[in-house]
Amino acid sequence: MAKVCEYYFAPQSPWAYFGHARLLELAQRHDVQIEMKPIDLPKVFSVTGGLPLAKRPPQRQAYRLVELKRWSDHLGLPLNPQPRFSPVSGDAAALLIIATRFAHGTNAALALTGRIMRGFWAEDRNIMDRNTLMALSNEAGHDGAALLKAAETASVQGEYDRFTQEAIAANVFGSPWYIVDGEPFWGQDRLDFVEAAFKR
Numbered sequence: 612m613a614k615v616c617e618y619y620f621a622p623q624s625p626w627a628y629f630g631h632a633r634l635l636e637l638a639q640r641h642d643v644q645i646e647m648k649p650i651d652l653p654k655v656f657s658v659t660g661g662l663p664l665a666k667r668p669p670q671r672q673a674y675r676l677v678e679l680k681r682w683s684d685h686l687g688l689p690l691n692p693q694p695r696f697s698p699v700s701g702d703a704a705a706l707l708i709i710a711t712r713f714a715h716g717t718n719a720a721l722a723l724t725g726r727i728m729r730g731f732w733a734e735d736r737n738i739m740d741r742n743t744l745m746a747l748s749n750e751a752g753h754d755g756a757a758l759l760k761a762a763e764t765a766s767v768q769g770e771y772d773r774f775t776q777e778a779i780a781a782n783v784f785g786s787p788w789y790i791v792d793g794e795p796f797w798g799q800d801r802l803d804f805v806e807a808a809f810k811r
Contacts, residue, residue: 613644614809617790619778620724621652622708622738623701624786625690628728629682630799634789635721637802641809643791647712647721648774649705652786655775659784665698682799689733696737702771703762704731704738707748709770710761715753723751 616638620627638645653663664672676692683690704727712720730736730747737743741759748755761767781790789796791808 613642614791615644615646616805616809617646617648617781619648619650619774619781619783619786619788619790621650621701621786622704622724622727623699623731624652625679625692625732626785626799627787628690628732629686629688630787630802631721631725631728633686633799633802634787634805635725637806637809641806643809645717645721647708647717647724648777649701649708649724649771650778650783650786651702651705651771651775655778655783655785658779659782661784663698691732691735694731695735696731696739699731699737700739703741703744705771706762706767707744707758709767710758710764711748711753713767713770714758714761719751719753723748723753726751 616634618634620631634645637643656662664675667675679690679692682688683692708720708724708727711723726747727738727744730743731738736747738747745755745759748758778788782795785797787799789801789805791805792811794808796802796805796808
């Protein structure tokens with residue numbers, strides 16, 4: 612039986628963007644099944660003491676920009692550290708991702724997640740806009756209009772709410788967050804440790 616990695620993330624998180632493709636590659640290499648769980652990060656922050664970017668002290672905001680450039684250069688992943696459409700809500704994108712998983716399975720939803728993250732962080736696209744999300748979904752090979760309609764259903768919203776409550780119950784306080792064999796890992800810079808857990 613394949614090992615499982617619970618993957619909590621917010622699609623608007625730059626750190627999730629940095630780690631997303633690497634997580635998928637590691638999971639494939641080690642035959643690990645990913646349980647993807649998009650979460651309402653502001654709601655998690657409200658319970659766990661996190662602050663939205665605009666409310667953080669200027670020193671933390673300035674250092675975040677340094678780290679974003681550092682990791683972008685290190686990984687060779689393009690990133691605009693100050694996107695045009697910011698601050699951004701990830702709710703609409705998360706609901707679309709969940710609707711995609713319902714309709715087409717986890718692998719398709721993970722691929723769309725990567726496309727959405729790249730759209731926001733590397734291409735300056737507005738992931739709060741329905742037409743933009745439809746276009747990103749179409750680019751991923753899906754019927755974007757149908758998936759957006761599905762994303763409005765109570766079952767999709769219920770799954771999003773459930774994942775967020777699961778995250779809070781599991782003491783998640785950031786994105787991305789990985790859990791392997793009950794062991795938590797916060798941040799894409801912990802993927803070496805995640806891989807070690809995959810190997811155990």
